[in-house]
Amino acid sequence: MLRDLLDSLRCPRAHEEAWLVAMVHRADGPYLIEADLACPSCGAEFVVAGGVAQFDTVTVLEQATSPDAMRVAALLHITDGAFPVLLAGVYAAAGARLADVVSGPQVWVNAPRDAAVPAAAYSAIEVTGRVPLGVETLAGAAIDAAHAAPDMLDSIVRAVRTGGRIMAPVDTPVPAGVKELARDAHEWVAEVTTRASGLVELRRRAPDAVG
Ligand SMILES: [Zn+2]
Structure with a gap:
């Protein structure tokens, strides 16, 4: 997906619109290839893998023994x-x-x-x-x-x-x-x-x- 699409993406979970925070692992020019996307409202995390943003799989971030x-x-x-x-x-x-x-x-x-x-x-x-x-x-x-x-x-x-x-x-x-x-x-x-x-x-x- 294009990095610029980040501006338009919102968390798909049921709450007020929330932008997603991105941690980019690999990019190719304007494209995100591998990245993590996280929601500041509910802590949901999504991945960009192989250039595809995958919103069909949700991981809700939980505090582990060390802060994430x-x-x-x-x-x-x-x-x-x-x-x-x-x-x-x-x-x-x-x-x-x-x-x-x-x-x-x-x-x-x-x-x-x-x-x-x-x-x-x-x-x-x-x-x-x-x-x-x-x-x-x-x-x-x-x-x-x-x-x-x-x-x-x-x-x-x-x-x-x-x-x-x-x-x-x-x-x-x-x-x-x-x-x-x-x-x-x-x-x-x-x-x-x-x-x-x-x-x-x-x-x-x-x-x-x-x-
Ligand atoms: Zn959310």
Whole structure:
């Protein structure tokens, strides 16, 4: 299939229209030959094999023992952009493969020492308590159980841009300022909806981002 068809494809499962995130394994000019496609709404994954997008076979991505990069990319709905995605704790282990899906920068918080280094730009920081990032400086955040304490979570919510997504363990209370979008047996996914305090003087990046 043509890579450009990605813009038109939506998840065929029963929910609101959702774009698909692609991890390209092999391409030939404008054609995708081998790729994985994942839905940010329901976690369904489809494959492109031999140049054919196969929607007749669905695999629903589940959190395995180590975080799955496609699942993170899909649930956070992150795309290539200038704003980094925050990967806390064990999620940093998905950073290298995540870089194959989205080229945007990553911020690792308290990453495991053995986490593979991604091809994308990344920064590693080690903190306790609050994450030292400004308001609306992140595209999204994946938070593991070790980083879901209220102080840490609050500081991460503040740092994610309005409309950006956060995923956290399912037993973490959903904090104020975010709207829950989905949850499964492992995690919830929520969208940052309200401005964190301190945004009053923020300059938006572009006119089309206002409102
Ligand atoms: Zn879906």
